[in-house]
Amino acid sequence: MSSSVVRLRSSQQTIYYGWVIVAALGLTETVSWGVLYYAFSVFLVPMQRELGWSTGTLTGAYSLALLLSGLAAPLVGRWLDRHGPRMLMTAGSVLGALLVLAWSRVDTLWAYYLIWALIGLVMATTLYEPAFTTIIHWFDRDRAKALLAVTVAAGFASTIFLPLSAWLVAALGWRSALLILAVLLAVLTVPPHLALLRRRPDDLGLMVDGRPPEPDGTAVPATARHRGVELRTALRDPAFWWLAIAFALETFATVAISVHLIAYLTERGDGARFAAAAAGLIGAAQVGARILATLFGNRLSQITLTAMVFALQAVAVVILIGWPTRSGVLTAVLLLGAGRGVVTLMRAGLVAEFYGRTNYGAINGTLALFLTGARALAPVGAGIAYTLAGGYQPVLWAMATCSLLAAAAMGQVRRYRQVAMATRGNT
Secondary structure: OOHHHHHHHHHOOOOOHHHHHHHHHHHHHHHHHHHHHHOHHHHHHHHHHHHOOOHHHHHHHHHHHHHHHHHHHHHHHHHHHHHOOHHHHHHHHHHHHHHHHHHHOOOOHHHHHHHHHHHHHHHHHHOHHHHHHHHHHHOOOOHHHHHHHHHHHHOOHHHHHHHHHHHHHHHHOHHHHHHHHHHHHHHHHHHHHHHHOOOOHHHHOOOHHHOOOOOOOOOOOHHHOOOEOOHHHHHOOHHHHHHHHHHHHHHHHHHHHHHHHHHHHHHOOOOHHHHHHHHHHHHHHHHHHHHHHHHHHHHOOHHHHHHHHHHHHHHHHHHHHHOOOHHHHHHHHHHHHHHHHHHHHHHHHHHHHHHEOOOHHHHHHHHHHHHHHHHHHHHHHHHHHHHHHOOOHHHHHHHHHHHHHHHHHHHHHHHHHHHHHHHHHHO
């Protein structure tokens, strides 16, 4: 779609082009998360049977991908701030499809690890971080609604792609299943990224949120330009580091619990089917919580709401430990899923609220570096703790403590933000 067509449609007051981008990202994030992130678990057993590699060896490549995606996030964010998402996300989708295709033919360990190392870079260019950066540049007043739309759609990625991948593996074998997933990834992400993504509203003569022009006919007044602070300024802000600590602790806790939840429930005698079904409710709870948080979140500050969610995650873990019935499990899982879903929105909103749009990609990418490290270390860290402790209950108590510490860290965020606002007001 050419820029002239977009301007013409804008002038006819049809629909703000930012919502076109939201719709495109809703589709592409669902497919990208489904193929590049969630489908991996389905292929573990069939790959192990055919290739003879241990589970630790297979999952090690996946952890490597997560670590590299975090390391690449700051650089990806800088690119997005300067050049926009169109070419980067398109190239990432093309490379991602080629790598899934290569994965389907892999038969040596070095090639397998190389493929997943490159998939880690693809994750950095196609998953939530670049999508959020794009949305932040297009929305201000309607930012929460736009983020909600994309994350609600992508929230169903596991619901769609886990059973689809399992069915394809059962019907065709794991190699042919990956061929089909590679085609789906290419067809459903490359064209939308290439045809629909744009850098900023300014490039199309539009205002943020689609607001009408100024009375004098100015399309983009100076007051609406890309306000924000430099990355180095954000890094000197103590609130940034407390924010990183809070979200890293909570990410570590939630990922560790989600990875080991089925094993914990099965070990204590809940049954494999019930354990899997209960864990599956986390995705549905995420979607519902995101909707509620967006509808009612304006009644509380984002900092307060985030701290409350972190504390609620600790309560959920205590329920999981202390209420050893199926009702207790379901209650805990719904709370865990709700918290996990809200946290995704809170982080994106807080970074934009604190530091603006100008360098959002670089700042959010730097924060994502810490979160991705926590996400990658959580499964193995919890596994080591389980071995040392001789059971899951001490591990769960430790995760509840991490969530409480994350809530306390958000208190420090509030403190330093109040100091910063007071200083700004005095000047």
